[in-house]
Amino acid sequence: MLVRALIVLLIALNIGVAAWWIARPAPTATAEAALPLGVARLRLVDERADTGAASPAPTPAQAAAATPIDSGVAAPTAPRDPAAAPPVAEPAAAPAAAASEAAKPVEAALAAQAPAQCYSLGPFADAAAADAARTKLQPLAQKLVTRSQGAATAARGWRVYLPPAASRDAAQATAQRIRAAGFDDLFVMGEGADANGIALGRFRNEDSARKRAASLSQAGFPAQVQALGETSAATWIDVAATAADGDALRRAAGAQRWRSLSCSAMG
Numbered sequence: 001m002l003v004r005a006l007i008v009l010l011i012a013l014n015i016g017v018a019a020w021w022i023a024r025p026a027p028t029a030t031a032e033a034a035l036p037l038g039v040a041r042l043r044l045v046d047e048r049a050d051t052g053a054a055s056p057a058p059t060p061a062q063a064a065a066a067t068p069i070d071s072g073v074a075a076p077t078a079p080r081d082p083a084a085a086p087p088v089a090e091p092a093a094a095p096a097a098a099a100s101e102a103a104k105p106v107e108a109a110l111a112a113q114a115p116a117q118c119y120s121l122g123p124f125a126d127a128a129a130a131d132a133a134r135t136k137l138q139p140l141a142q143k144l145v146t147r148s149q150g151a152a153t154a155a156r157g158w159r160v161y162l163p164p165a166a167s168r169d170a171a172q173a174t175a176q177r178i179r180a181a182g183f184d185d186l187f188v189m190g191e192g193a194d195a196n197g198i199a200l201g202r203f204r205n206e207d208s209a210r211k212r213a214a215s216l217s218q219a220g221f222p223a224q225v226q227a228l229g230e231t232s233a234a235t236w237i238d239v240a241a242t243a244a245d246g247d248a249l250r251r252a253a254g255a256q257r258w259r260s261l262s263c264s265a266m267g
Contacts, residue, residue, distance in 0.1 A: 123234035156229035158209035
């Protein structure tokens, strides 16, 4: 009995709820809340998907707020992309180059007004070496004069020798080895510029001296031949210049020495 009574009660409740749902009044439309100026209404995703629904027309207050007002103040510009390269100002190279070009004639004029200095460069072994030096000096000099100093003389004889050794003992040891190889007529020089050198003979003609030196060289002793009493005229170049000193001219010409010279002596 109790179960039947519960079933009847549930059926009656369901019938009552259904009747209330059918008889309920239609829902009234709620007025939209007023939004601040310049703020758009929030729309749901399903409202955006509904293409049939029209967007509400903006109110006069919203249209006035959306209309830009010319207040005389420039609108803020969009921020610049930090990855973009900053503008690079062109260097003022043209004025500097123009100033440098304008200064060149002035420097040339000052150099031309400076008094010339004269130097003598040399000695050069022969005319070919002097001509090569003149070619190198031509851009640096205002005037060049080639001259010979001294007079050439014939050789009075020839000598065969070994240059000075590092010590007296080393020279003596070399002399013993030369004697052991079958050569005589030698001695170790003990003084002068050739001290510790080995004299290997003197000859009247060059051919005999050359033969002696060749036989010593074949035995392992690099003998040298030198003329005795022979002198040759030395070649010098006199230079007048304003842009270089004596040592710079000497290096340019490949000369051994330089010395100051009176410009009046150049003629």
